[in-house]
Amino acid sequence: KLEALGQFLTKSKLDWKNALKNLTRISNPNIYDVLKISYNELKKEEKSIFLDIACFFKGEDKDYMTMIQDYPDYADYGVNFLVDKSLITISCYNKLQMHDLLQEMGQEIVRQESVRDPSKRSRLWHHEDVYNVLKRNKGTIAIEGIFLDMSKIRDIHLACGTFTSMSNLRLLKFYMPNRDGFSIMSSKVHLDQGLEYLPEELRYLHWYGYPLRTLPSNFDPENLIALNLPYSKVEQIWKGEKYLNVDGSAISHLPSSIADLNKLEDLSFFGCKASVLPRVLSGLSSLKWMELRDCDLIKIPQDIGSLSSLEWFVLSGNNFEHLPASIKKLSRLTYLNLSGCNMLRSLPELPIRLICLDARNCERLRTLQELPSCPEELDASILESLSKHSRESTQPRIYFNFTNCLKVNGNAYNILAEIKLRLFNEKNFDTQRGISICLPGSGIPDWFSNQSSGSSITIQLPRHCCNRIFIGFAFSAVIEFQRDSDARGEYFHVRCDYTFENKHVDHCHLVQYLTIDSDHVILGFQPCCDIQPPDGDHSAAVSFRFLIENKKCHNEKCCGVNPVYANPNMTKSNTFTLKFAASSEEECTKPRIEFHDKPSRSGATGNIPGSVRRENTTTLQQQSCSSSQIFHKRGGFFSFLIRNEVMLCSVQFFAQTGFR
Numbered sequence: 001k002l003e004a005l006g007q008f009l010t011k012s013k014l015d016w017k018n019a020l021k022n023l024t025r026i027s028n029p030n031i032y033d034v035l036k037i038s039y040n041e042l043k044k045e046e047k048s049i050f051l052d053i054a055c056f057f058k059g060e061d062k063d064y065m066t067m068i069q070d071y072p073d074y075a076d077y078g079v080n081f082l083v084d085k086s087l088i089t090i091s092c093y094n095k096l097q098m099h100d101l102l103q104e105m106g107q108e109i110v111r112q113e114s115v116r117d118p119s120k121r122s123r124l125w126h127h128e129d130v131y132n133v134l135k136r137n138k139g140t141i142a143i144e145g146i147f148l149d150m151s152k153i154r155d156i157h158l159a160c161g162t163f164t165s166m167s168n169l170r171l172l173k174f175y176m177p178n179r180d181g182f183s184i185m186s187s188k189v190h191l192d193q194g195l196e197y198l199p200e201e202l203r204y205l206h207w208y209g210y211p212l213r214t215l216p217s218n219f220d221p222e223n224l225i226a227l228n229l230p231y232s233k234v235e236q237i238w239k240g241e242k243y244l245n246v247d248g249s250a251i252s253h254l255p256s257s258i259a260d261l262n263k264l265e266d267l268s269f270f271g272c273k274a275s276v277l278p279r280v281l282s283g284l285s286s287l288k289w290m291e292l293r294d295c296d297l298i299k300i301p302q303d304i305g306s307l308s309s310l311e312w313f314v315l316s317g318n319n320f321e322h323l324p325a326s327i328k329k330l331s332r333l334t335y336l337n338l339s340g341c342n343m344l345r346s347l348p349e350l351p352i353r354l355i356c357l358d359a360r361n362c363e364r365l366r367t368l369q370e371l372p373s374c375p376e377e378l379d380a381s382i383l384e385s386l387s388k389h390s391r392e393s394t395q396p397r398i399y400f401n402f403t404n405c406l407k408v409n410g411n412a413y414n415i416l417a418e419i420k421l422r423l424f425n426e427k428n429f430d431t432q433r434g435i436s437i438c439l440p441g442s443g444i445p446d447w448f449s450n451q452s453s454g455s456s457i458t459i460q461l462p463r464h465c466c467n468r469i470f471i472g473f474a475f476s477a478v479i480e481f482q483r484d485s486d487a488r489g490e491y492f493h494v495r496c497d498y499t500f501e502n503k504h505v506d507h508c509h510l511v512q513y514l515t516i517d518s519d520h521v522i523l524g525f526q527p528c529c530d531i532q533p534p535d536g537d538h539s540a541a542v543s544f545r546f547l548i549e550n551k552k553c554h555n556e557k558c559c560g561v562n563p564v565y566a567n568p569n570m571t572k573s574n575t576f577t578l579k580f581a582a583s584s585e586e587e588c589t590k591p592r593i594e595f596h597d598k599p600s601r602s603g604a605t606g607n608i609p610g611s612v613r614r615e616n617t618t619t620l621q622q623q624s625c626s627s628s629q630i631f632h633k634r635g636g637f638f639s640f641l642i643r644n645e646v647m648l649c650s651v652q653f654f655a656q657t658g659f660r
Helices: 002-006 013-023 029-040 044-057 062-067 072-084 100-111 127-135 256-260 302-306 325-329 380-388 412-423 627-631 636-656
Strands: 145-149 171-175 204-207 226-228 243-245 266-268 289-291 312-314 335-337 356-358 398-401 435-440 450-453 456-461 469-481 492-500 505-514 520-527 540-549 554-568 575-579
Touching: 029 100, 044 062, 044 072, 044 100, 044 145, 044 171, 062 072, 127 145, 302 325, 398 505, 435 505, 450 456, 456 554, 469 492, 469 540, 492 520, 505 520, 540 554
Parallel strands: 145 171, 171 204, 204 226, 226 243, 243 266, 266 289, 289 312, 312 335, 335 356, 356 398, 398 435
Antiparallel strands: 435 520, 450 554, 456 540, 469 520, 469 554, 492 505, 492 540, 554 575
8 A cells, every 4th residue: 555655746635545445445456466366266155155254244143144144154164264274363352353454455345246237236335325225225235235324324204115136135134233232323214105115035124213013014034133222112023033123113112922932042122111021931942142221120030031042131130020940941041130129129049050140239139149058067078079170260250149139138149159059069160160259248257357548458377287288269349439529420340469489479359340338248259279388397477468440439449259179078087068268277287188089080980989978957047137147257248159169170070071
């Protein structure tokens, strides 16, 4: 491009402007020819996928893009082939990425299909080209995809037969850019005379502010995979889609026929004032993601437990008082958002695989599910797996958020333990995670033997601590809210940095994107299974510092830390219990755990040596009590929490090493 610009050094100002305009849309021929060599080697189907990404899907989710292609399985193969050819990349967030020069080359290939007449090109994405083709009703059979950013055009009034000549149209998107998740203006595409036709080849239809109550009566949605009609006037739901988005539409209730959408995977009704869900939902057997935020729902049906594939469930901003007990049957649910449900008074037993519970700003929430029975003793041989389990993990922390739930009772500490108790039964739960919980409070629990005011604390690991199996650290911090601050409502994050005397440094993010209006306490557990504390007569200092990021109206009031060990059971061989640091020198010198009947890699079948013993269990004496009572119960919450973290490690280890 620099060489091309050099040719205009002696030209007029108008020539310069024209040259710059062309260079934004036409690659330098030399670069274009070189880059096109790789493209020319592709098959027809691979070329089509490459051009779709270059024109429409750069930065979009890979799985979503492949799903709406004509042949999704081949599209997935084609995307991987393009990655192998270095024509595209896939980000760590599964987003399609492409170098700017390659994207420009792809768009130039499409432009060369008809330099003078955009209506004869296969793909239209530039707002001026789209506007001119639609305004003049010049659509042709050549057009396969149209993406229009409506924020860049003037209002346009389409003829009722605008799409009649576009029988091969498979991708249609009229959209508005988002700001913080919300579109910034109203639709600019109008259908004053209605709409007579939509191509049956359509696989993806996104029309922000669709102005009619229904789609054309003669439209057959058999091929339609994704239907997004946010903030539209539509009042009807169609069958056949896998992705359905009618956020903010005029739908006043969800029809019972929605249960017939057995292929539907994503369903979003954000802002639709539906008030009541259909009584029967069992037909939604493929549904993985459901957004029902701000729908004025006053009741959740018992049949919600039949959504066997559901993984992500957003119910924030609704008006129901209780969740049905059947919600515990959602065995694949990992994310549940109940934030701002101001009428919610209690929570039932929750699903076993839940990783994130967002219950912030539930002003009337009081009652949480109590704990079931839990094993008090675990087989010692499972600890061998901990030495083989890496502390490194890219998985998110298990996080339960009860911020600004000022009426919640102390059982909030137990609900996380309950989840951890049952998670170890899930053999597909294949990673070790940190844990955080946040709720109103102003003090560190009494059972934290190491406490300090302010944000920092240093503890001394006792001599002979390796006579125990070191599991990790439990910690707590109180975040003090400055009531006279002008920064009320500001988001902040809290992390913990810890340093071993041997210069090993690590950190963990305890909570992120918090906003509070009073003092809050954070409880957490960080597994450190591959860190070896000092042995023999040596000791080591471990320093912790709790840091508030984006600190404006909050201070670190106080903090507490306990190392967590596995203690040998002196009355029953090969079993252990968990202990929060040794309380005396005598306890530090008890005999070391010895492993017996260690599992081998011989491939032998039968019972696994070292499996968790469950025959001797103790039922917790649960009572209705205040926050302070459970808050200061020595180690009760974390004993459950960490005991099951250890069992999780064991399950993962045996699964990875081939034991069944």
